[in-house]
Amino acid sequence: MPTPTLPETTDPGTTGSRPPVARAPHDFFWAQAAGRVLVRRTAQAVAVALAVTVTCFIIVQRLPGDIAFRIAAGRYGYDKVDAAAAAEVRAQTGLDEPAFDQLAGWILDAVRLDFGTSLVTGAAVTGELGHHLAATLHLAACALLVSLVLGAAIGVLAAQSRGGLLDRLTDVWVAVARAMPPFVLGLVLIIVFSVQLGWVPAAGHGERGNIVLPALTLAAGLSGLFARVTRDTVVQILDSEQVRFAETKGLGRHVVLARHVLRNAGVTLVAYVGVQALVLVEGVVVVESLFAWPGLGHALVHAVFWRDIPSMQATVLALALIVVVVSTLVDLAVLALDPRTREVR
């Protein structure tokens, strides 16, 4: 294993009081930093799962009516529910145990990925979750890809013509993308492309072209921020010492852009994907409901509407864990792209 020696980067101005850190091989730093990220994110995931589970448990406890009657109705049909059936359910599912024991059982079930059966469809929630997750990931990946390409391209071009027409148009685009509520944007797209022009189906899933409108709606909102971040980062890098040196050295404009600017901008852009994960999940909830896309967001809104707490718990958990997973991947990607972040803090 090669052991490249790191240049001394300790800045006496800011770290004077810190004892000198023993320099270790490059790979060691990378592994250590990655380990820190994983520990922090795992703790976050566990805490989120616990919080969501406990909240859902509290909601079930305070739901109006007796949950035993509800479950009995789901099992035997509404006309066969009586006090005896409810009592049987209560004994079987442990609903007569103290609340604390129930909560413990509930958490254990969640750990085993067993969220029970949907109060509406009667099917196992975990099975349905897989389909929803696949649909959501499909949509989110398409939207993220489109918005990244679009936003980065617009941003780089705008940065090249600082203060020019394209730059101002980007400003307008960023402002519009930010002020436009996703559901209004979705409606506009439906009216224009589906009702007036008839190019793509308005809503649904399974046909070709179904994904175009929801993905575009999601991507439009995200692309504004990507464009703004790219533009500002590229401008900042273009002003930096290393780029000025590269130009002084006689490198062509495109070489400077490809070699010095884009990699540096990439670090910032990737970091912003993590920020956007939250926006993306929120957008997924809205856009899926609007376009009847059978993903997690759609399922969540239905679960909330019908007070289907098992489904709600599972979908909220899945969406929150998507955020954590995306954040983890982004953290690791930034570590891989930018050696500066690997230093021991």
Add this chain to the structure above:
Amino acid sequence: MSVPAPQRITTAAPDGNPDGNPAGTPATPPAPRWGTPGRAVRARTARLLAGALLTALVAFALLGPLVWHQYSGQDLSQFLQPPSPAEPLGHDHLGRSVIARLAHATRLSLALAVLCVATAALAGTALGLLAAWRRGWLDQLLLGISEVFLALPALLIVLIFAALASGELWTIYLGIALAQWVEYFRVVRARSVSVLTSPAVEAAGLLRLGPVHVLRRHLWPELAPVLLTMATLGMATAVLAMSTLSYVGVGLTPPTAELGLLITEALPYYHEAPWMVLAPVAVLLLLLVGLLGLRSQEVRR
């Protein structure tokens, strides 16, 4: 990285924005402003326009319900009446006055947004200051709690709360406020820690000037501009969250007048009465543009 920042000519902040770096903190190198005076003037006009727009909307929200106070009275003989001078937006499918409903909806949105943001900002700032001041286990505990909220998108928190009780205003208020406090907590805590460890505050401590002095003279000038910016952004988020929830069908329930509900209700009659859809959409957009435009103080290069 450690190269001293080269000398650059920097223009001063256009509106006397207190450049809140207390003496002694390692100030970030002054951002090079790619600035012509024209840019600053344009930014100021944009902010003035946004302010005027918001004032007009607030006036509509406050005075509108006084002029058109009947927002839920039905009169089926006036089914989809087109606009007239007395009723600038006509009547909806149940014969209700659209402008009255719109005015009430605007008032509801603005009031809820102010309430949510005030609650979230107050709680977040207080906890952030507490964490920065006490450090130790309390800081770690609050940080841990905020990590949980960081992984939960605001809309999910509001949705969970919406499941607690259907269509009640307090669940939405609580949900939005709970979703937003984290932001204030994180920002206030981070800024306060750097202020509290600065030599200036250390000197104040040596002079026995007390916590009130530190709060007023050191922390507040640093935090106030940031909090203001965050508050306008937070209001936009709150307005948006509320209308989105009712549009999707899990927020407030009819016959409440709410911007998202108005859009949902009017959509089936889009061909007969497009103004019924366009009016709430326009109000929603103008509200968001006004709120976002207020904070156009972004550093541009």
